[in-house]
Amino acid sequence: MAKLVGKHKIGGRTRTAGEMTAGSAPIHLRESLPGYAAAAIGLAGVMYRAILMALDVPPANSDEGTAGLAALHIGEGRHWPTFFYGQDYMGTFYSYLAAPLAQLLGSSWWVLRLPALAMYAVFLLLVFRLTHTLYTRWFAVVVIAVLAFGSDRVVKDQIIGAGGYSDVATATAGLMLASALLVLRPEKRQITFAVWGWLAGYVVWTHWLALPYVAAAGLLVAWTSRAGLTMRQAFLAVVGFLLGAAPLIWFTHRSDHPDSFSVLLSLSGATEPAAWSDRLHGAVLLGLPLSSGMCAPSRCETWQMWWGPAYLILMVVAATVAVAAIRRDDPDERRLQAGRLALVAGAAMTLAAYIASSSSATTPIESARYLHYGMVSLPAVLWPLWIGTRSLFGREARQRRATHPRWRGVVVAVGCTALAIAVFTGLLVATGQLIAHRPHYAAKADDEQEILDRLRAAGIAHVYSEYWTCNRLAYRSGERIRCAVLDEDLTPGFDRYRPYRDQVRQSEQVAYVLPDSSAMADNFARSAPAGVDVVSLHDVAGYQVYLCRQKPTRN
Known part of the structure; x- marks a missing residue:
């Protein structure tokens, strides 16, 4: 009996099942290639930081030593601290992660930094998924490439083993990803609501500097789920939040402990005198370039400060495009753009809170770490550059220009391309400055x-x-x-x-x-x-x- 061969009509031509199987490999490869590229670039970023750790770069600081002491005490079962020693805020989950490593491998700085290195790898994964979900796959690869670079300030925030930055940035990226999934993929809502609540609670316990992202995520989910939110989903979110914030709740309700919010507010410096010109200079011209990876160790040269104003312009453009798209009738498009707008809102509120603090004026170099969580919003900030660059080099854009040339669009595209090149050049130079500073x-x-x-x-x-x-x-x-x-x-x-x-x-x-x-x-x-x-x-x-x-x- 002759074998039956299945046939399918594709692209106007009849293909056999065998032909489809053979042709599916290149299609699958094209779909998988962005993931492989991002994994390779991310691995390079992790290895770069691992080498720095082995070389004791950057040097340890007192906060790292304090977190290390907590890890030693936890590993020995002597203490079970809720907060960083000597203060009533900043959760100590990082020290709990480092405790078994310190007991097993000793009290070296690279041992204390191993959880931070792992957190960085998870952070890259989450940001890739977040960017892929809200934007495109190849743009997600570009964002990972940006995050793989490592200037002095960025590396300090990512791998110094003091907690409160590497772990909270990772939790923030996870929170925004969970929010995007809740908005765009309703079939994932049940367990995702619980994870979303737990991450929000963890941020509230560990470091309140990331509260702008909790607010942005909460507003996003509330707005998009206002019609279809069920009691079960709300219950899962609340339970997850209570679990994440449980150490803070337990600590606060003990009569012998002060209120953590009052303590943190008193230390924020919002009421201390400082000229607004100094605050804006420290936050925009110093803070944004430092926290984004554009500056040399402990300083930002004048020619490296351009990124601050450019960051603000790109953020405004991204917000404007998202708001305009939300006003359209397509509900799927509104949800997508709302997710993008939430990233912009998180970065904007973080920057505004930093400007309100006198730290932006009095200690701008060291306090630039308070803008570290803005790395989660880099996809939203860089998206206008990607669109502009694609409009110059993309195949469809070239065909469009051939039939309907528009010189204004070409000028904008060339400007975006030049700015994108300047971004990668600045990141490369700042990374090289850290390497040169290693001795x-x-x-x-x-x-x-x-x-x-x-x-x-x-x-x-x-x-x-x-x-x-x-x-x-x-x-x-x-x-x-x-x-x-x-x-x-x-x-x-x-x-x-x-x-x-x-x-x-x-x-x-x-x-x-x-x-x-x-x-x-x-x-x-x-x-x-x-x-x-x-x-x-x-x-x-x-x-x-x-x-x-x-x-x-x-x-």
Whole structure:
């Protein structure tokens, strides 16, 4: 009996099933190619950051040391902190992630940063899915390429193991993706509502600087689901939120704890005096380029500040296009554009909140990290550039220009292309500036190790030092060194982990580890604190290390 061969009419020609199978491979490859390209680019970004971690770039800071101490204590079962030591806000989930690694692999900085590296990889995946969902596949590849670059400020926010930035940025990207899925894919609504609520609750517990995105996501879902929202869906969202925010709720309702919102508001600096011109300069001309990856380590050259005004213009264009499209009759188009507008709104509210804070004027370089969550909105900001560039190089655009030439459109397209090239050039230059700065950062890591080795050789387990040094020494030594913080006048300073002060006071043999050319070192050289006898002085790695004997004090 002859075999029956199935036939299908495609493209005006009859094809056999065998021909369709053979021809489906190139189609499948074309559909999969953006995902493969994004995976390769994302892997390059992860490997770049892994190499930096191995080289102790960027250097550790005191907040990272504090988070590391919490990880050590959690791993030993000594403490179960809800918030960052010494404050009543910023959740400590990151320290819980790092705790088993610190116990297993020791108290090195790269160990503490491993969860942040994993968070970065998840962040890339979520942003790719978000961009693919709201825009196009190849544009999503371009966004991943932008995020793979790593300037100093961007890398610090992504891989320093202090928590509150790498994990919250990832949660924010997940929240906006869940919102987009709720808006565009109703069949996913049941479990997605629970995930959406949990991510919103996690952000509320961990870092309120990302609240603009919670607000944008909430407004988006409420607006698009207002007619079809069921009690079950609302219940799942509420339960998820309560689970994500449970540590904050438990902490707040204990009578012996202050209100976290009041504490954070008092520290925001919104009521402190600062000229609006300084706020705008710090937020737009410094903050946006720094947080987007356009600047050198700890500075932004004048020629690198162009991205701030360009960012604002692109954000306005993206918002205008989305609002105009929402007014159309097509409900699917309205939902899509609402999702895009939510990304713009999240970035705009984040920027507005930063401008309202005096930090944008008083400490613009370091405080630019407060704009880190705006990376989630880069697809919305870069979309006008993509459209303009496509209108110049796309096949359909070329055909359209051949039949109906419009010089105004060509000028706009050329401008968008030039701006896109400038963006990638700026990212590449800033990444190169961080790589060139690596020897300076490596020297800092060597200095830290030299101090630890000198203290261990002298048998010192208790020291006094400045805020920015204390918890770094404590974590890096695995708590074999305990440190109490001093202010410049040698009076007790801000100890994030309070038990260290009492332990240092009760020790007879201590060291004062004081930065060279500091007011603290000058004050000690003029007059040592009462009851302290200097045994010897050593210049070690940019510090004056006084080995001393003191009269132990009891509480």
